[in-house]
Amino acid sequence: KNQVEQSPQSLIILEGKNCTLQCNYTVSPFSNLRWYKQDTGRGPVSLTIMTFSENTKSNGRYTATLDADTKQSSLHITASQLSDSASYICVVSAGGSYIPTFGRGTSLIVHP
Amino acid sequence: NAGVMQNPRHLVRRRGQEARLRCSPMKGHSHVYWYRQLPEEGLKFMVYLQKENIIDESGMPKERFSAEFPKEGPSILRIQQVVRGDSAAYFCASSSLLLTGEEVDNYGYTFGSGTRLTVV
Numbered sequence: 362k363n364q365v366e367q368s369p370q371s372l373i374i375l376e377g378k379n380c381t382l383q384c385n386y387t388v389s390p391f392s393n394l395r396w397y398k399q400d401t402g403r404g405p406v407s408l409t410i411m412t413f414s415e416n417t418k419s420n421g422r423y424t425a426t427l428d429a430d431t432k433q434s435s436l437h438i439t440a441s442q443l444s445d446s447a448s449y450i451c452v453v454s455a456g457g458s459y460i461p462t463f464g465r466g467t468s469l470i471v472h473p
Numbered sequence: 474n475a476g477v478m479q480n481p482r483h484l485v486r487r488r489g490q491e492a493r494l495r496c497s498p499m500k501g502h503s504h505v506y507w508y509r510q511l512p513e514e515g516l517k518f519m520v521y522l523q524k525e526n527i528i529d530e531s532g533m534p535k536e537r538f539s540a541e542f543p544k545e546g547p548s549i550l551r552i553q554q555v556v557r558g559d560s561a562a563y564f565c566a567s568s569s570l571l572l573t574g575e576e577v578d579n580y581g582y583t584f585g586s587g588t589r590l591t592v593v
Contacts, residue, residue, distance in 0.1 A: 397584075402587075402589075404477070404479075404564050404566075404584035404585050404586045404587050405564070405584045407582070407583075450516070459521060459528075460518050463515045463517075464515060465514065465515035466515060
């Protein structure tokens with residue numbers, strides 16, 4: 362069964378600090394992995410997307426890494442801002458399937 | 474270049490009433506996906522539609538729920554005889570092409586802002 366597990370479930374950090382969110386998956390055969398940011402009351406917005414051959418991708422202060430061997434991904438946020446407070450969702454697609462598998466998300470709160 | 478438009482943003486229904494949720498995909502997108510998100514839960518796939526066709530409804534409850542995507546107009550998710558357990562956020566996403574796992578969509582699979590359904 363395809364599964365995506367995210368940790369931690371929630372995280373509180375101070376403004377300006379860095380943080381790393383984790384995603385482990387058992388989706389097979391792997392095709393691509395996306396990280397989304399979901400602000401409260403809004404729809405998810407794509408941050409990064411990586412295929413099997415990519416092991417890192419950046420989008421501003423967000424850097425995603427992918428280890429296809431260990432089936433792990435991380436999202437690193439540098440110099441956090443208050444506006445980074447949101448839920449971060451890891452989504453993995455399997456080859457041949459049009460229904461991706463969603464993680465439950467990590468809730469990040471950035472305090473001033 | 475409007476994104477995926479969902480309306481209404483908030484919908485309150487009494488138990489037993491019908492709820493109709495609308496989704497207008499991005500311009501040029503002909504594939505629509507509906508998801509449900511319960512409080513503190515992840516997004517759960519419900520149904521995937523192309524124009525006038527239901528491709529996959531494996532995530533949709535067999536009773537009271539239906540979806541359509543007519544040739545003209547928005548996609549509609551319809552919930553009949555709502556119950557309190559239907560209270561959730563319902564999100565729609567659209568894409569411009571059939572997305573199988575091999576296709577990396579740099580352009581599509583965009584989400585709307587959702588409809589928050591509250592059943593009282």
